[in-house]
Amino acid sequence: MNFASAAIEILSALTTAANLFVIAAGLSLVFGALRIINLAHGSFYMIGALLMASLFALGRPGVLFWPALLLAPLLTAGFGAVLERLLFRRIYRAEHLVQLLLSYALSLILADLALRLWGADSRTVPPPAALAGRLSVGGAGFPLYDLFVIALALAVGLGLWALLHRTRFGWEIRAAVEDPEGLSLCGRNVPALFTAVFALGAFLAALGGAAVAPLQAIGPGMDSSILVSAFIVTVIGGLGSIAGAALGAAVIGFVQAMGTLWLPTWAPAFIFLAMILVLVIRPSGLMGAPARAWSEEE
Amino acid sequence: MLEVAAIDVYYGTSHILQGVSLAVRAGEVIVLLGRNGAGKTTTFRAVMGLTPARRGDIRFENKAITHLPPHAIVRAGLGLAPSGRRLFGNLTVAENLALAELPGGPWTRGRVLALFPKLAEIAPRRAAFLSGGEQQMLKIARALLAQPRLLLLDEPTEGLAPVVVRELGGWLRGMREEGLSILMAEQNARFALALADRGYVMEKGRILREGTTSELLTASELATHLALGPRQRPAENA
Ligand SMILES: Nc1ncnc2c1ncn2[C@@H]1O[C@H](COP(=O)(O)OP(=O)(O)OP(=O)(O)O)[C@@H](O)[C@H]1O
Numbered sequence A: 001m002n003f004a005s006a007a008i009e010i011l012s013a014l015t016t017a018a019n020l021f022v023i024a025a026g027l028s029l030v031f032g033a034l035r036i037i038n039l040a041h042g043s044f045y046m047i048g049a050l051l052m053a054s055l056f057a058l059g060r061p062g063v064l065f066w067p068a069l070l071l072a073p074l075l076t077a078g079f080g081a082v083l084e085r086l087l088f089r090r091i092y093r094a095e096h097l098v099q100l101l102l103s104y105a106l107s108l109i110l111a112d113l114a115l116r117l118w119g120a121d122s123r124t125v126p127p128p129a130a131l132a133g134r135l136s137v138g139g140a141g142f143p144l145y146d147l148f149v150i151a152l153a154l155a156v157g158l159g160l161w162a163l164l165h166r167t168r169f170g171w172e173i174r175a176a177v178e179d180p181e182g183l184s185l186c187g188r189n190v191p192a193l194f195t196a197v198f199a200l201g202a203f204l205a206a207l208g209g210a211a212v213a214p215l216q217a218i219g220p221g222m223d224s225s226i227l228v229s230a231f232i233v234t235v236i237g238g239l240g241s242i243a244g245a246a247l248g249a250a251v252i253g254f255v256q257a258m259g260t261l262w263l264p265t266w267a268p269a270f271i272f273l274a275m276i277l278v279l280v281i282r283p284s285g286l287m288g289a290p291a292r293a294w295s296e297e298e
Numbered sequence B: 001m002l003e004v005a006a007i008d009v010y011y012g013t014s015h016i017l018q019g020v021s022l023a024v025r026a027g028e029v030i031v032l033l034g035r036n037g038a039g040k041t042t043t044f045r046a047v048m049g050l051t052p053a054r055r056g057d058i059r060f061e062n063k064a065i066t067h068l069p070p071h072a073i074v075r076a077g078l079g080l081a082p083s084g085r086r087l088f089g090n091l092t093v094a095e096n097l098a099l100a101e102l103p104g105g106p107w108t109r110g111r112v113l114a115l116f117p118k119l120a121e122i123a124p125r126r127a128a129f130l131s132g133g134e135q136q137m138l139k140i141a142r143a144l145l146a147q148p149r150l151l152l153l154d155e156p157t158e159g160l161a162p163v164v165v166r167e168l169g170g171w172l173r174g175m176r177e178e179g180l181s182i183l184m185a186e187q188n189a190r191f192a193l194a195l196a197d198r199g200y201v202m203e204k205g206r207i208l209r210e211g212t213t214s215e216l217l218t219a220s221e222l223a224t225h226l227a228l229g230p231r232q233r234p235a236e237n238a
């Protein structure tokens, strides 16, 4: 393998990691504030990608790429808000097993629904013309769209940081992570906040799905494969921490890049090894959120 | 102003409050006394809607609030400064205050900071790193910023050094002069009775006795049930 193709492999692994960060950040945010483990998070990713493909196909080729990239996550966020109101809100105080069962059952139902609505064939979405080419640096041609996905992840990371630290909504989320009851005593409508956080989590998953559309075939099965990766990222980084999700994604990206360079057939195993290693050293993940100091009644 | 009428409160299946009734009139300072586990905190939780009463009624300014969610009760004009270190420890003092501030009442950030000038000095510090006295200040300031007309204070002297307890007495008198009504749960009966107009004594989830401060000070229950006077508590780094 020469230098140029190695550099392109690394960029491709980084792109995967960047997109994984966007998805894992949503998972982590929802866990931090709502303390639920949502196994249907991958379904939002798949729905985002499928909506992206459908919305894209509504217009003349290429015209609707950007509107679809925004609209698909927004529609998924709305769907997430509905699910939170109907289902998830009932299980915040239930034990983890109940949460796992409910969200797992939901992910199966959504997978079936997607199959009925979109069919079993996979779809493709070409990148917009402006991002279809390559950027050549020192003999290596880096796909522009990969660079866009990385830039998008950086923007999402910065945006989330600014949201959490510079806006009242973000302070409310951080306060809810620590003590939802205390927040309700400040006169804040915590159930409504939880709906918004859940919708934001679904938005991020779907944004990841929509953004990945030009990089891979869109179709059934996307939901479960991404769920495993997103969980590995959040477990490595620490459930509930956005910075942890970034770090976890970076670790995964690095491990994956090294793996594909040297031992391609073993690359997937390295990711699990990395997770096990982190869990042995730091069971709560690299930047895990501490357990809530104030348990609610019961 | 606040009428609690025969409420029953449960945690899961355990029946904690059994027919608790009490009342606070506008402008009063009322104390709720009782040993550990008597049900003072549970009474406050029921009033604030955190653990809604299963039977009985709670009215505030002639409006039924028994089944309202906590944020609606806060917006109706009731505030709670909870016991313990219940602050948003990862947020700065300034962020804690900004989150608590609701519009449309007398307690602007400026007025609250005038009452607690120390909070302005420590505004950029994370709340987890405050001393016991500073935390108590922040908890009360936060509750005030939500514009309550009746403030519930759960164990305000808990963990405070004696000199800070005296200071706290000053703050509470100041708040009362501003027209705030106060219902406070205390184990430090001497401190509480020095401030209060009337009081209730709780025992095992019921109201054992009600009376004016002087009646309660002479009541024999107090001696037996409360070990009258400031208990020896480990004073934190206040
Ligand atoms: N979350 C809970 N689940 C079950 N029982 C509880 C819970 N919280 C309190 N209790 C029980 O309810 C009873 C009343 O407790 P509460 O906290 O209201 O007492 P308190 O008067 O505030 O006491 P303290 O002075 O210790 O604060 C106690 O017997 C306690 O064990």
Ligand SMILES: [Mg+2]
Pocket (backbone or CB within 6 Å): B040, B041, B042, B083, B154, B155
């Ligand atoms: Mg108590």
